[in-house]
Amino acid sequence: MNSNKSRGSSVERYIVSRLRDKGFAVIRAPASGSKRKDHVPDIIALKSGVIILIEVKSRKNGQKIYIEKEQAEGIREFAKRSGGELFLGVKLPKMLRFIKFDMLRQTEGGNYAIDLETVEKGMELEDLVRYVESKISRTLDSFL
Amino acid sequence: MNSNKSRGSSVERYIVSRLRDKGFAVIRAPASGSKRKDHVPDIIALKSGVIILIEVKSRKNGQKIYIEKEQAEGIREFAKRSGGELFLGVKLPKMLRFIKFDMLRQTEGGNYAIDLETVEKGMELEDLVRYVESKISRTLDSFL
Numbered sequence: 001m002n003s004n005k006s007r008g009s010s011v012e013r014y015i016v017s018r019l020r021d022k023g024f025a026v027i028r029a030p031a032s033g034s035k036r037k038d039h040v041p042d043i044i045a046l047k048s049g050v051i052i053l054i055e056v057k058s059r060k061n062g063q064k065i066y067i068e069k070e071q072a073e074g075i076r077e078f079a080k081r082s083g084g085e086l087f088l089g090v091k092l093p094k095m096l097r098f099i100k101f102d103m104l105r106q107t108e109g110g111n112y113a114i115d116l117e118t119v120e121k122g123m124e125l126e127d128l129v130r131y132v133e134s135k136i137s138r139t140l141d142s143f144l
Numbered sequence: 145m146n147s148n149k150s151r152g153s154s155v156e157r158y159i160v161s162r163l164r165d166k167g168f169a170v171i172r173a174p175a176s177g178s179k180r181k182d183h184v185p186d187i188i189a190l191k192s193g194v195i196i197l198i199e200v201k202s203r204k205n206g207q208k209i210y211i212e213k214e215q216a217e218g219i220r221e222f223a224k225r226s227g228g229e230l231f232l233g234v235k236l237p238k239m240l241r242f243i244k245f246d247m248l249r250q251t252e253g254g255n256y257a258i259d260l261e262t263v264e265k266g267m268e269l270e271d272l273v274r275y276v277e278s279k280i281s282r283t284l285d286s287f288l
Contacts, residue, residue: 020182023225024225025222025223025225025226025228027173027174027184027188028174029171029174030171030172030173030174038164040171044171044188044190046188046195046225046226046227046228047225047226047227048225048226048227049193049195049226049227049228050227051190051193051195078169079169081167081168081169081190081191081192082169082190082191082192082193083190083191083192083193083194084169084190084193142286
């Protein structure tokens, strides 16, 4: 398994365990990554009816962050069907950030990329949890 | 792999493929079954914000249908956290039925069981799809 991929798996396990501690029903998709023909995001996290999908990328210093067109469009289709929100989780040497997948831009070659500056402005895990909690309370308010 | 388990896997793949054809975002949980310590239902199916969780059992003629206490309570906890609805999907020789997990009763030994008669009255896959579609339209109506 190439080093990016093995680092990606340990980051996925870390994210899953942290979200589980925060009360989510959360799993890693089987054989995550591009081997699957039906592309599925790496992590599916559910809480009180809110659906969060996370594609995880792990990068050493300065490496470009991009996702191949076919895989990106597969996980976007999965997210669209689910009615959930798709995030990119990026592990850099000193930080872990979560960015809404719509922030990625499409390159000329059709792949999806994001620059480090945008990643660094992304949410921390605690912010993502608070974001979901606020969605839950807004949904509850709409029923009262 | 014992024959119940291998039959279970092929039934899971069948259900996943049929739900995918019906527009769901759907996956089989990795290493489904009792090996996992954090019990997760066999199938997670999402559509337009509705979360359906399915534990799949496959039985030959007349075999009892039960789920061990620890596994049953693990998948019930997962379902509770998720805010989704938990179903038991039972493949019998001539039929496949879906029953709300709450229909199972707890045995003296603490396991969860269901009798064949109740299973045979369960939903067919098309009924389950219609059930989800009706939940989706009710949610949309509540926003109009």
